[in-house]
Amino acid sequence: MKTVYSGVVFRVESGVVREPGGVRARRDVVRHSGSVAVLPVHDDGSVTLVRQYRCAFRSSLLELPAGRIDAGERPRAAARRELREEIGLDARSLSKLVRLIPSPGFLDETVTIFRATGLYPASATPDPDERITLVRLPFARALALVERGRIQDAKSLAALLLEARRRA
Amino acid sequence: MKTVYSGVVFRVESGVVREPGGVRARRDVVRHSGSVAVLPVHDDGSVTLVRQYRCAFRSSLLELPAGRIDAGERPRAAARRELREEIGLDARSLSKLVRLIPSPGFLDETVTIFRATGLYPASATPDPDERITLVRLPFARALALVERGRIQDAKSLAALLLEARRRA
Numbered sequence: 001m002k003t004v005y006s007g008v009v010f011r012v013e014s015g016v017v018r019e020p021g022g023v024r025a026r027r028d029v030v031r032h033s034g035s036v037a038v039l040p041v042h043d044d045g046s047v048t049l050v051r052q053y054r055c056a057f058r059s060s061l062l063e064l065p066a067g068r069i070d071a072g073e074r075p076r077a078a079a080r081r082e083l084r085e086e087i088g089l090d091a092r093s094l095s096k097l098v099r100l101i102p103s104p105g106f107l108d109e110t111v112t113i114f115r116a117t118g119l120y121p122a123s124a125t126p127d128p129d130e131r132i133t134l135v136r137l138p139f140a141r142a143l144a145l146v147e148r149g150r151i152q153d154a155k156s157l158a159a160l161l162l163e164a165r166r167r168a
Numbered sequence: 169m170k171t172v173y174s175g176v177v178f179r180v181e182s183g184v185v186r187e188p189g190g191v192r193a194r195r196d197v198v199r200h201s202g203s204v205a206v207l208p209v210h211d212d213g214s215v216t217l218v219r220q221y222r223c224a225f226r227s228s229l230l231e232l233p234a235g236r237i238d239a240g241e242r243p244r245a246a247a248r249r250e251l252r253e254e255i256g257l258d259a260r261s262l263s264k265l266v267r268l269i270p271s272p273g274f275l276d277e278t279v280t281i282f283r284a285t286g287l288y289p290a291s292a293t294p295d296p297d298e299r300i301t302l303v304r305l306p307f308a309r310a311l312a313l314v315e316r317g318r319i320q321d322a323k324s325l326a327a328l329l330l331e332a333r334r335r336a
Contacts, residue, residue, distance in 0.1 A: 005173040005180055007196035009274050012173050012180060019221050021299040028175035029224045030198055030275075053187050056197045056276040063272065101320045102270035103277060104231065106177050107198075108224040110320070111271075131189040147333075152269045152278070154322035161329035165315075168336070 001029065009068065010109075032109035036079040037066035039097065039159040040089060040116045047142050047163075048087050049156065051133040062135060062145065063153040066111070075112040084122045087134055092118025097162055102154055111155045115163070139163070169197065177236065178277075200277035204247040205234035207265065207327040208257060208284045215310050215331075216255050217324065219301040230303060230313065231321045234279070243280040252290045255302055260286025265330055270322055279323045283331070307331070 001015030010032045018024045040048045053060050065086040069078045076094055083089055093116070100111040137145075145151045146160050169183030178200045186192045208216045221228050233254040237246040244262055251257055261284070268279040305313075313319045314328050 004175075007172075007180070007182060008194065009196055010198075012175070014175060017223050019223060019299070021221065023221075023299050026176065027223045028177055030178075035273075053189065053191075054272045055185050055187060055195045056272060056274060057269070061269065061272050066273075098317060098325070099320050100322050100325065101225070101229065102322045103203075103275065103279075104222045104224060104229050104321055105203075106224060107271065107275065109271060131187070131191050149266060152267050153272055154268050154270050154326060157266070157268065157326050158322060158329070161326070161333070164333070165329070 001027070004028075028106060030107045030109070032068075032107065033071070034069045034075070035066055035109060035111045036069060036075050036082060037064040037111055037113045037155040037159065038079050038083050038091075038094070038116050039064055039113065039163060040083060040087060040091070040119055041163070042119055042136070046136055046138050047160075048089075048134055048136045049142065050086055051135055053131060061153055062151050062156070064113070064156045064159055066155060076114070079112070079114045079116070083116055085125050086130075086132055088122055089116075089119045090122040091116035092120070097159055100155055100158055113155055113159050115159075139167070169195070172196075196274060198275045198277070200236075200275065201239070202237045202243070203234055203277060203279045203323075204237060204243050204250060205232040205279055205281045205323040205327065206247050206251050206259075206262070206284050207232055207281065207331060208251060208255060208259070208287055209307075209331070210287055210304070214304055214306050215328075216257075216302055216304045217310065218254055219303055221299060229321055230319050230324070232281070232324045232327055234323060244282070247280070247282040247284070251284055253293050254298075254300055256290055257284075257287045258290040259284035260288070265327055268323055268326055281323055281327050283327075307335070
């Protein structure tokens with residue numbers, strides 16, 4: 001496959017590929033370096049989400065703190081960095097919750113989601129091109145937003161539903 | 169924003185945008201017509217998933233039957249079409265489970281997920297460039313695959329976890 005577009009966040013490859021089973025077809029693939037997301041669970045059981053403008057939807061979405069993995073960075077280190085940058089917290093414990101494939105048909109991004117506990121203040125150093133609002137919620141309210149279709153972001157939905165199973 | 173790449177499944181737009189809050193930044197957005205996915209629930213409670221080669225991952229993934237919405241098609245009609253094409257079934261009832269945003273940072277795709285019940289045979293008419301294996305599983309086994317990280321596809325994970333809440 002050859003690169004047909006290179007941007008900051010992803011590049012696009014295109015080509016005719018022969019797949020196992022004999023299918024021969026033109027495929028376009030969006031190549032991405034991978035992402036991390038963090039479910040920050042406070043000592044009282046509440047969680048912090050972020051509200052952020054998403055230009056692809058011309059609206060603000062409620063999501064887990066998340067971001068791209070930098071070149072050479074390990075997912076766990078990226079998760080800790082995003083937690084600091086976006087919500088100004090560090091965590092005594094970061095455990096892996098799940099690895100998610102957002103859109104397997106044409107996007108090779110994976111999102112490794114961590115559960116952060118033992119939270120303590122660190123200095124927030126937000127990305128200059130991000131404008132983020134923190135939203136701290138009792139867990140039951142966050143789950144209710146999922147059930148009412150008010151949280152539609154895949155990584156956030158997956159993390160909150162897995163957390164609900166853990167607490168059940 | 170201007171189109172910088174046009175493919176069969178998506179196109180890419182790029183440009184400098186001024187966002188609410190005053191942030192001015194270059195953004196690349198992958199534009200997609202939207203997808204549907206279906207959780208087919210049989211009368212005995214089992215579910216049918218599909219195993220399919222995904223060129224972006226050079227491997228086969230276990231997923232809900234799913235596909236792109238055709239131009240002018242409504243999500244519910246697309247879901248019924250994919251159910252027929254991929255697993256050769258039609259459904260007496262299709263209820264909306266959730267709408268998912270796979271990767272809000274740079275991809276405008278949404279996935280509307282339906283729960284299909286009252287399943288009955290229809291003729292399968294698979295896409296010529298898809299090679300699909302049907303995998304029918306007791307629900308508890310499908311859920312165990314989610315919990316062990318063996319199902320990583322976001323739409324499948326979301327649907328199975330929501331179905332588990334419904335059954336609890």
